[in-house]
Amino acid sequence: MTIDKLIAPHGGVLVDRVLGHDAQPAALAAASRLPAVRLSSVQYSDALCIATGVFSPLTGFVSSTDYQSILDTMHLANGLVWSIPVTLAVSPQAASVIGTRSPIALEDPGGRIVATMEVTETFSYDKQREALAVYRTEESAHPGVARLYGQGEVLIAGPITLIERPPSEPFATFRRDPADTRRLFGERGWRRVVGFQTRNPVHRAHEYIQKAALEMCDGLLLNPLVGETKSDDISAATRMASYQVLIDNYYPKDRVLLSVFPAAMRYAGPREAIFHAMARKNYGCSHFIVGRDHAGVGSYYGTYDAQKIFDEFDPDELGITPLFFEHTFFCRNCGGMASTKTCPHDGSSRVTLSGTQVREMLTKGQIPPPEFTRAEVARVLIDGMRA
Numbered sequence: 001m002t003i004d005k006l007i008a009p010h011g012g013v014l015v016d017r018v019l020g021h022d023a024q025p026a027a028l029a030a031a032s033r034l035p036a037v038r039l040s041s042v043q044y045s046d047a048l049c050i051a052t053g054v055f056s057p058l059t060g061f062v063s064s065t066d067y068q069s070i071l072d073t074m075h076l077a078n079g080l081v082w083s084i085p086v087t088l089a090v091s092p093q094a095a096s097v098i099g100t101r102s103p104i105a106l107e108d109p110g111g112r113i114v115a116t117m118e119v120t121e122t123f124s125y126d127k128q129r130e131a132l133a134v135y136r137t138e139e140s141a142h143p144g145v146a147r148l149y150g151q152g153e154v155l156i157a158g159p160i161t162l163i164e165r166p167p168s169e170p171f172a173t174f175r176r177d178p179a180d181t182r183r184l185f186g187e188r189g190w191r192r193v194v195g196f197q198t199r200n201p202v203h204r205a206h207e208y209i210q211k212a213a214l215e216m217c218d219g220l221l222l223n224p225l226v227g228e229t230k231s232d233d234i235s236a237a238t239r240m241a242s243y244q245v246l247i248d249n250y251y252p253k254d255r256v257l258l259s260v261f262p263a264a265m266r267y268a269g270p271r272e273a274i275f276h277a278m279a280r281k282n283y284g285c286s287h288f289i290v291g292r293d294h295a296g297v298g299s300y301y302g303t304y305d306a307q308k309i310f311d312e313f314d315p316d317e318l319g320i321t322p323l324f325f326e327h328t329f330f331c332r333n334c335g336g337m338a339s340t341k342t343c344p345h346d347g348s349s350r351v352t353l354s355g356t357q358v359r360e361m362l363t364k365g366q367i368p369p370p371e372f373t374r375a376e377v378a379r380v381l382i383d384g385m386r387a
C-alpha cells in the first residue's frame with residue numbers, strides 16, 4: 001500500500017460524518033422525534049458530499065463567519081482556501097419552527113430522514129451580495145443565481161451526521177467516496193493522479209488533453225459530474241455509457257478510474273474551478289485539469305478566468321496542481337491532435353465543430369468525422385438522444 005504517498009486531504013483530515021450501520025436504528029428513531037427540514041436535491045447532494053469527505057474540511061453547512069469570509073476572501077475563517085459557500089437555506093417559516101431547537105432532522109427530497117444536524121446558528125443573508133461575489137453577476141438568467149434567488153431567506157449552520165445513504169442511486173458501481181478512491185489509488189501504486197471534471201461527452205479533444213496529462217501522471221480520475229445540471233445538458237446516463245465505451249476501447253484500464261462526482265453544478269466559473277480542485281484533492285488527486293471557461297455558462301466569464309483565478313492563491317495553500325489546457329483539435333497539416341499552443345497552421349486545416357453543429361449531426365443520426373469523435377462514442381450519443 002502506498003496510500004500515505006498520496007496528497008493529503010484539504011485541511012489535513014478526510015471528514016467522515018457517516019454513522020456506522022449498528023447505530024442507524026437508534027439514530028433514526030431519535031431523529032423521528034426532532035423538527036425536520038426537507039432538503040432540496042442540491043442541498044441533499046451537498047449533505048452527502050459533506051458527510052463523505054468530498055467537501056473536507058467542511059463538517060456541515062457553513063456558519064455566518066465562514067460565509068462572510070468565503071464571499072470576501074475565498075478562504076474559510078480559519079484561513080483554508082474555500083471558494084463556494086455551502087449553505088442550507090430554509091424559509092422563514094421553517095426557521096421559526098426550528099427556533100432555537102437542536103439537533104434537527106434532515107429529510108431527503110422524498111421525505112425520508114437521512115441525517116441530523118447540530119444547529120449552531122441561524123442567520124439572514126444578502127442574496128445579491130452572494131450572487132455578485134460567487135457568480136460575478138446579479139442576473140437571474142444565470143442558472144446558479146436563479147437557484148440562489150429561488151431558495152429560502154434564512155441560512156442554518158452546523159455540523160451534520162449522515163444516518164443513511166441513499167438506498168439506491170444511479171451509477172452505483174461508479175460511486176466512490178474519497179476514502180475509496182484513495183484506497184484504490186494506493187492499491188494501484190498511483191502517486192501523481194490527475195482529475196478530470198466534465199459534464200459533457202468526451203470527444204477527441206478531451207481525450208487528447210486527458211492523455212497528455214496522463215503522460216505526466218500515474219493515473220487519471222475521470223470524474224464526471226452527475227449531480228443536478230441544466231436540463232439541456234446531455235443526460236448523465238448517456239454520458240456514462242459514452243465514457244465506458246471510450247475507456248473500453250482506447251484507454252489503458254489499469255491507469256484510469258471512472259468514478260462519478262456527486263456534487264450539483266453551480267456554473268460559478270472561476271470560483272467553481274477552485275471548488276472543484278479542492279474536492280479532487282480530497283479524492284486523492286495531485287493534479288487537476290482546468291480547460292477554457294471551466295464550469296462557465298453563457299458569456300458570464302472570460303475564457304481564461306477559471307485558469308487565472310489560481311494565480312490569486314499561494315500554490316502551497318492549494319496543494320493540488322492545476323494543469324491548464326487550450327481547446328484542442330485534429331490538424332490535417334500536423335497530422336494529429338494539437339492546439340493553438342502547438343499548431344502553426346490556420347483554421348482551414350483544423351477539424352473543428354461547434355457544440356450546436358455536433359448536436360445537430362447526432363440528432364440526425366450522423367456520425368461526426370473520426371478526427372472529432374470516436375465512432376463508438378458517437379453511436380452511444382446518437383442512441384441516447386433517440387431514447
Ligand SMILES: [Zn+2]
Nearest residue numbers: 331334343345
Ligand atoms: Zn497544425
